[in-house]
Amino acid sequence: EVQLGESGGNLVQPGGSLRLSCAASGFIFSDHYMDWVRQAPGKGLEWVGRIRNKANSYTTEYAASVKGRFTISRDDSKNSLYLQMSSLQTEDTAVYYCARAPRMAVAGIVYYYMDVWGKGTTVTVSS
Amino acid sequence: AIQMTQSPSSLSASVGDRVTITCRASQDIRNDLGWYQQKPGKAPKLLISAASSLQGGVPSRFSGSGSGTDFTLTISSLQPEDFATYYCLQDFNYPLTFGGGTKVDIK
Numbered sequence: 001e002v003q004l005g006e007s008g009g010n011l012v013q014p015g016g017s018l019r020l021s022c023a024a025s026g027f028i029f030s031d032h033y034m035d036w037v038r039q040a041p042g043k044g045l046e047w048v049g050r051i052r053n054k055a056n057s058y059t060t061e062y063a064a065s066v067k068g069r070f071t072i073s074r075d076d077s078k079n080s081l082y083l084q085m086s087s088l089q090t091e092d093t094a095v096y097y098c099a100r101a102p103r104m105a106v107a108g109i110v111y112y113y114m115d116v117w118g119k120g121t122t123v124t125v126s127s
Numbered sequence: 128a129i130q131m132t133q134s135p136s137s138l139s140a141s142v143g144d145r146v147t148i149t150c151r152a153s154q155d156i157r158n159d160l161g162w163y164q165q166k167p168g169k170a171p172k173l174l175i176s177a178a179s180s181l182q183g184g185v186p187s188r189f190s191g192s193g194s195g196t197d198f199t200l201t202i203s204s205l206q207p208e209d210f211a212t213y214y215c216l217q218d219f220n221y222p223l224t225f226g227g228g229t230k231v232d233i234k
Contacts, residue, residue, distance in 0.1 A: 044227050061222065064128065064222060099170075112218060113161045113216070114171075114173065114216075115182070117171060119170060
């Protein structure tokens with residue numbers, strides 16, 4: 001069964017740091033792009049960032065709201081995805097989801113949509 | 128960043144109703160649009176990719192259409208399990224952006 005499981009969420013003070021992990025199973029993790037998406041309490045979904053696969057040099061993309069503060073990495077040998085968060089602000093309070101973004105070809109065009117999601121881990125930034 | 132504007136933000140409907148949700152992009156995104164369903168306390172579920180391609184296992188009462196800047200998600204006959212919040216997502220360029228969501232509840 002294809003599964004993703006996040007961990008590492010916690011209560012942290014403003015200005016602090018936290019590292020989230022996402023463990024993958026049931027699929028060839030190294031083949032896929034991986035994303036982080038978050039959802040603040042009672043709010044909509046916000047894409048946080050993406051890391052590509054080895055074939056695409058593990059390059060990353062970030063939302064403007066987290067660029068320079070958050071870093072996405074992966075360890076394909078451990079089937080794991082990470083989100084290192086620093087300089088945390090109260091606005092970063094959210095449920096953080098990891099998601100798989102496989103290569104999809106529709107009518108000859110390639111897309112990457114998040115098709116498998118974890119259950120999320122909660123990050124609370126508060127003093 | 129491309130802004131995605133969904134409407135309505137909420138709607139009330141009855142079982143059996145036809146429901147239409149729209150998503151407008153702030154610039155041309157070809158057909159690089161997906162639709163997600165999210166139920167309370169759960170992770171989102173991908174329904175449609177590339178504006179109109181139904182994901183495996185998704186009931187055929189769901190359909191998507193549109194290209195360029197205007198897109199539509201239609202539920203042809205609303206079922207009890209369809210009461211949820213729906214989001215569009217553009218993957219035309221980075222940063223990826225979601226619409227604000229449409230909550231579908233019971234009339």
